[in-house]
Amino acid sequence: MGSNVTESVQLRVVDIIEETSDAKSFVFEASSALVYKPGQFLTIEVPSDSEAGGTARCYSLSSAPHESDLLKITVKRVRDGYGSNWMCDNVKVGHTLKALPPSGLFTTRQASSDLLLFAGGSGITPVLSIAKSALATGTGDVVLFYANRNDASVIFASELSELAAKHPDRFVTIHWLESVQGIPTVTQLKNVVRHFSSYDAYVCGPAPFMAAALTALDQLGLPRERKHHERFVSLEGNPFEIEAVTTEHDLSETAKEGSASTTSPSAVPSFRVSGKIGDVSFDHDDWPADQVLLDFLLNKKLAAPFSCRAGECSSCMYQVVEGSVKMLKNDVLDDEDLNDGLRLACQSLPETEAIEISYEF
Ligand SMILES: Cc1cc2nc3c(=O)[nH]c(=O)nc-3n(C[C@H](O)[C@H](O)[C@H](O)COP(=O)(O)OP(=O)(O)OC[C@H]3O[C@@H](n4cnc5c(N)ncnc54)[C@H](O)[C@@H]3O)c2cc1C
Ligand code: FES
Numbered sequence: 364m365g366s367n368v369t370e371s372v373q374l375r376v377v378d379i380i381e382e383t384s385d386a387k388s389f390v391f392e393a394s395s396a397l398v399y400k401p402g403q404f405l406t407i408e409v410p411s412d413s414e415a416g417g418t419a420r421c422y423s424l425s426s427a428p429h430e431s432d433l434l435k436i437t438v439k440r441v442r443d444g445y446g447s448n449w450m451c452d453n454v455k456v457g458h459t460l461k462a463l464p465p466s467g468l469f470t471t472r473q474a475s476s477d478l479l480l481f482a483g484g485s486g487i488t489p490v491l492s493i494a495k496s497a498l499a500t501g502t503g504d505v506v507l508f509y510a511n512r513n514d515a516s517v518i519f520a521s522e523l524s525e526l527a528a529k530h531p532d533r534f535v536t537i538h539w540l541e542s543v544q545g546i547p548t549v550t551q552l553k554n555v556v557r558h559f560s561s562y563d564a565y566v567c568g569p570a571p572f573m574a575a576a577l578t579a580l581d582q583l584g585l586p587r588e589r590k591h592h593e594r595f596v597s598l599e600g601n602p603f604e605i606e607a608v609t610t611e612h613d614l615s616e617t618a619k620e621g622s623a624s625t626t627s628p629s630a631v632p633s634f635r636v637s638g639k640i641g642d643v644s645f646d647h648d649d650w651p652a653d654q655v656l657l658d659f660l661l662n663k664k665l666a667a668p669f670s671c672r673a674g675e676c677s678s679c680m681y682q683v684v685e686g687s688v689k690m691l692k693n694d695v696l697d698d699e700d701l702n703d704g705l706r707l708a709c710q711s712l713p714e715t716e717a718i719e720i721s722y723e724f
Pocket of ligand 1: 421444
């Protein structure tokens, strides 16, 4: 195995904003210019003396790319949570944090689309970035359904009011307070947003809120390609310590243990890649059966996207067009995703002799 580590960036904290009693925003200056799309996240290293708390956490950017070169994340304390409380208690202006570059697929595809956004609690973070960006650079309408426990827990209340004042014909926030109206049900969500079922939908928040919103969207008939969601989970592994691109990742034992394939562990005879990382065909001796796809592509100098390298974030998602792969681990793709041929490159081993994949998102 090689000894490289995943390429990281340094973030210097230049400001800290108390958003609510349990949420803080951290404003960073990056050591090198970082390009990102609204809705993407940073993976931040969280120091730890023990394994218990893990040592990396993802935080969505609440800033929008058009605003400035500064990056902003917003962290809400989770009761008994390791990373969120470490960030809120220990990080001060002038400190430097280590991070992986922005990543993620929870981003808008077309600047002109009308958007129906659902945010619950800290799920507002990527959603605010998407809303600000769409209003500044797009032409569509933006409707935000924003659920919170109570008045005091509403993050970005004044920023949202300012946006509404600036774009009165294009932007509306529908606030929902659980202290007043209870937890929103599928029927209530449907009733509130039913006039916007032709919009592109983006959903982020606690698991039950997301489940209700996605069910409401299903029942309103939104097709799959117009529904997007981001799950906030904690990484189990530490991508900063994972061996980066090498030519010989020894996954052969793991692959043999869990594989249902009858294919012997030899190279894939025919392998084709298309989409935003390039259109390339490889020969039979290229993708070794014991090397995960992400490592293979990076070794070939293709800019395949990734973040956690542990099957937990979906940054490395691609689509299998022909043939099949075996995934070692998958914590993020659901049955619908898998049926659509979506897979995680950091966990994929070749399973058939001919494979064609696409990076079309
Ligand atoms: C793409 C992405 C974007 C995100 N963006 C944001 C964001 O913008 N803002 C934000 O605030 N968060 C965001 N998150 C969530 C964030 O990464 C963390 O998951 C969150 O801060 C909680 O981490 P923690 O370390 O504080 O909690 P953890 O220590 O991971 O604990 C989480 C919960 O699990 C419980 N728990 C922990 N260990 C155990 C155990 N062994 N047994 C039983 N229970 C246990 C804890 O009590 C706690 O309730 C995002 C996540 C992802 C994947
Ligand atoms: S890089 Fe996170 S799931 Fe593959």
